[in-house]
Amino acid sequence: MSTEITDNPAKSRYEIRVDGDLAGFVEYETEEDAVVLIHTEVDSAFEGKGVGSALARGTLDDVRGKGLKVVPLCPFIKKWIQKHPDYQDLVR
Numbered sequence: 001m002s003t004e005i006t007d008n009p010a011k012s013r014y015e016i017r018v019d020g021d022l023a024g025f026v027e028y029e030t031e032e033d034a035v036v037l038i039h040t041e042v043d044s045a046f047e048g049k050g051v052g053s054a055l056a057r058g059t060l061d062d063v064r065g066k067g068l069k070v071v072p073l074c075p076f077i078k079k080w081i082q083k084h085p086d087y088q089d090l091v092r
Helices: 051-065 075-083 085-090
Strands: 003-008 013-018 021-030 034-042 069-072
Touching (some): 051 075, 075 085
Parallel strands (some): 034 069
Antiparallel strands (some): 013 021
16 A cells, blocks of 8 residues: 655645545645644545554644644644644644
């Protein structure tokens, strides 16, 4: 199983593809110094396979690489950050 996470600014979301198929996304809004993470969705065919966690990590890594902070309004992302202390510095 190969995964690819990309930012799709035209749709204001990060997308994860598994073996080329869209498996989930994180919707966002941008602010001057932060990315507001609004909603995460993983297709039911991919649930329980770590896709959501991979998507969260990939999204946060990309935001970090851009030198921005996050505002995790999405409950999934908020909980994921709480479980991974090495990402808590990203929260604005």
